[in-house]
Amino acid sequence: MLTADPDADLEFSLAEMRRQRKRKRLADVHIIDALYRADLTALVGGGAIYALAGAIGDTPLNAGQLDSVTAHGAGWLGLAMAFAVAIGLRSGSRGGPLVLEQAEVRHVLLAPVDRTTAVRGPALRQVRFLVFVAILVGAVVGILTARRLDGNAAAWTACGALYAAVAVTVSYGAALCAAAWRLPSWIGTTIGAALVALALVDGLDVVNLSPLTAWGEIGMWPEGFGLLGLAALVVSVTVLLVGFVRVGDLSVEAAERRSTLVGQLRFAATLQDLRTVIVLRRQLAIELPRLRPWLRLPVRGTGRLPVWTRDWRGILRWPAARVGRLALLAVSAGLALRGAWEGTTPLLGLAGVALFIAGLDAVEPLAQEVDHPSRAETIPVERGVVHVRHLPAAVAVMVLVAIVGAAVALALEPSVGGLAVAAVCVVPAALGGVAGAVTSVLSDPVLGGGGDAWALVAPEAAGMRLVMRTAWPPALAIGGTLPLLAARSAAEHNTSAVGAALTASILVVAVFALVVGWVRWRDDLHAAIERALPSKPEPGAKDRTRET
Amino acid sequence: MKRKYALSASGAAKIYGDLVALAPLDLAIKQGERIALVGHNGSGKSTFLRLAAGLLDLTEGTIKVIGEPVGTSPARAAVSFLPDEPVLYDDLSVREHMAYIAALHGVEASPETFDTLLDRIGLLPRADDLPARFSRGLRQKTSIAVGLVRPFNLLLVDEPFVGLDVSGKEALLELLEEVHNDGAAVVVATHDPSYVERVDRCVALRDGQMIHNGPATPSEVVELVGA
Numbered sequence: 001m002l003t004a005d006p007d008a009d010l011e012f013s014l015a016e017m018r019r020q021r022k023r024k025r026l027a028d029v030h031i032i033d034a035l036y037r038a039d040l041t042a043l044v045g046g047g048a049i050y051a052l053a054g055a056i057g058d059t060p061l062n063a064g065q066l067d068s069v070t071a072h073g074a075g076w077l078g079l080a081m082a083f084a085v086a087i088g089l090r091s092g093s094r095g096g097p098l099v100l101e102q103a104e105v106r107h108v109l110l111a112p113v114d115r116t117t118a119v120r121g122p123a124l125r126q127v128r129f130l131v132f133v134a135i136l137v138g139a140v141v142g143i144l145t146a147r148r149l150d151g152n153a154a155a156w157t158a159c160g161a162l163y164a165a166v167a168v169t170v171s172y173g174a175a176l177c178a179a180a181w182r183l184p185s186w187i188g189t190t191i192g193a194a195l196v197a198l199a200l201v202d203g204l205d206v207v208n209l210s211p212l213t214a215w216g217e218i219g220m221w222p223e224g225f226g227l228l229g230l231a232a233l234v235v236s237v238t239v240l241l242v243g244f245v246r247v248g249d250l251s252v253e254a255a256e257r258r259s260t261l262v263g264q265l266r267f268a269a270t271l272q273d274l275r276t277v278i279v280l281r282r283q284l285a286i287e288l289p290r291l292r293p294w295l296r297l298p299v300r301g302t303g304r305l306p307v308w309t310r311d312w313r314g315i316l317r318w319p320a321a322r323v324g325r326l327a328l329l330a331v332s333a334g335l336a337l338r339g340a341w342e343g344t345t346p347l348l349g350l351a352g353v354a355l356f357i358a359g360l361d362a363v364e365p366l367a368q369e370v371d372h373p374s375r376a377e378t379i380p381v382e383r384g385v386v387h388v389r390h391l392p393a394a395v396a397v398m399v400l401v402a403i404v405g406a407a408v409a410l411a412l413e414p415s416v417g418g419l420a421v422a423a424v425c426v427v428p429a430a431l432g433g434v435a436g437a438v439t440s441v442l443s444d445p446v447l448g449g450g451g452d453a454w455a456l457v458a459p460e461a462a463g464m465r466l467v468m469r470t471a472w473p474p475a476l477a478i479g480g481t482l483p484l485l486a487a488r489s490a491a492e493h494n495t496s497a498v499g500a501a502l503t504a505s506i507l508v509v510a511v512f513a514l515v516v517g518w519v520r521w522r523d524d525l526h527a528a529i530e531r532a533l534p535s536k537p538e539p540g541a542k543d544r545t546r547e548t
Numbered sequence: 549m550k551r552k553y554a555l556s557a558s559g560a561a562k563i564y565g566d567l568v569a570l571a572p573l574d575l576a577i578k579q580g581e582r583i584a585l586v587g588h589n590g591s592g593k594s595t596f597l598r599l600a601a602g603l604l605d606l607t608e609g610t611i612k613v614i615g616e617p618v619g620t621s622p623a624r625a626a627v628s629f630l631p632d633e634p635v636l637y638d639d640l641s642v643r644e645h646m647a648y649i650a651a652l653h654g655v656e657a658s659p660e661t662f663d664t665l666l667d668r669i670g671l672l673p674r675a676d677d678l679p680a681r682f683s684r685g686l687r688q689k690t691s692i693a694v695g696l697v698r699p700f701n702l703l704l705v706d707e708p709f710v711g712l713d714v715s716g717k718e719a720l721l722e723l724l725e726e727v728h729n730d731g732a733a734v735v736v737a738t739h740d741p742s743y744v745e746r747v748d749r750c751v752a753l754r755d756g757q758m759i760h761n762g763p764a765t766p767s768e769v770v771e772l773v774g775a
Contacts, residue, residue: 002650002655002657002661002697002698002699003655003699004625004653004654004655004698004699005654005655005656006654008654008655008656010651010652010653010654013651013652013654014651014652016651017647017648017651017652021637021639021640024639025639101637102635103635103636103637103638105635106603106631106635107635107637107648107649107652107694108652110601110602110603110624110627110629111624111625111649111652111653112621112622112624112625112652112653112654113652114621182605251605252602252603252604252605252619253603253604253605254605256603286564286565288564288565288567290565290566291565291566291567292566319565
């Protein structure tokens, strides 16, 4: 048997072997590939700056607006910082922020090499890159902001860069600490949500309790230097240093789970394959169905409504985390709808997106059917018929979600008129969410999907298809909230809000009926299109290959 | 002097939410002992091996390897784990893998040492090829070479014969015998009842619970865990 040299410098060996691998990798990089990537990055960066410049604008603010920025700027920047910390805590409580190669987890983390030394290098490279990007983005935002604000442009640029760098520092440090202390995911999420909530009420000037407003001061230093910001800077660096000292205490189990799933997750995200992203994200969060359902439905032989029953058996096994997420989405949608009712129309988009995401959970039984296409081929019923039979349970779940949302919206300012409008808006909102989700789940991934029918379309249409495929499902969900807009408009013109909402609801129901028709007959439609292709053989029904 | 066990588990359990993958388990394995870990699919064999290797976090209890808590540096130096699904680098050849892993364990092995091992498992002609392009069986052989190119006191092997051809299986059985003769404890999780004839003790698991711990014949194994 081989023996180990007790005096061997294992960490040096590791560093040397990594250097060799890096040299090998660099030798394999082709100059044209590198130039192409640089070119692409420059193009994307340029586009982003252009879009940002348009969003920020260049008209100098008036005195009142400047006073408002001075008074509330730190609070709102604190809110952005709270989001950064929440993301860090969530990532760390799930084994992040590092994503090690799976072989590194198996062979390096299980070797008697000092884990802190082994992991510190990759962590340092990652944070270095993130800080560099943050400085660039922060500086650009600073330059653009300076055109509208008082003060020295160089100061705004420097503070913008510093604020962004500190945001990355504290977020990354929080993630490292959460991973090292093996913070349970629910605790990480709760702390993050609490910080965001505190920062939000601080930003709204309701209660000034958010500790992260101090971080916001860094971005506002050109308006006046404060020591609190300096203290925040010191705390951020300290958190990162503590994270680096404890980086070796990470959970190997979490690191391996992350290494296995994150690569697939990124690939699926690149293909904009939302369903795969959802499935992998659940695996990353260990979101498993409950062994003991919330309520056990007795099995009494073959029932009359097998799909409906099967759906509820699955839904009743949803883990608490998913139920909690749906509740949170319902609350978010309710708050956004209330804001839209008060006059902030863009909040309808936020509400629609929340309902769309909730819908993706609600159509889970249907999505599982789609994930396993061979199952549908083994039953003597058309696939479209089975898919349509999955919809009632999804609608029922979404009605519950919409009722919670409506209750939240009403609770802010209860009224009989508001109750009537909310009651009318519940069903369309639910139908919109389901329509968006079901369209997303049943459509092919944006890239790499589409089948032969797309061979007929000019390549120039690919971009438009990409945009349509990405935007259409959430747009359907947003469409479900339109009755509220109609009701608001009617109320503003002193006509019947409920009547307007009902009229708009008919439109939503009609759109939903079209979606149901598409679900039922889409195979026939595809078959008809593909039969029109002269050189292609008879099409098969199977078009998804996510069988596991 | 108190003799250290190669492995000692006390109330070791792994629970995922409401799923008990491994119920609290007490088990001691002496140095040089050969153990067959048997059980049907989902019985907890792989979970136990991964816990002992330090790949999974314990929910309850403790596991010690040569008297050190699992996951600590001495324990990591003492355990070699051969997984059922090989995990290898995409950009390293078989020989480079062996050099890397040997270096990480402080072994100064000569190229001849690598070649001897590779020759025994029939991988020498492919020594400079990338395992990323290998078949399942060849990747399994690479994994075996990587697992044996370093010193250890405890060898954990998960479903070792899956994907191996007859010569590969015979070579592995020989190597396991040699490892045992060199004084290392060997724990092999397998579905093959006949393997119990080659070991000192059989540990059977069912639904995460230990249902047998002692000698057993192949027919007794079939009775315990099913065919």
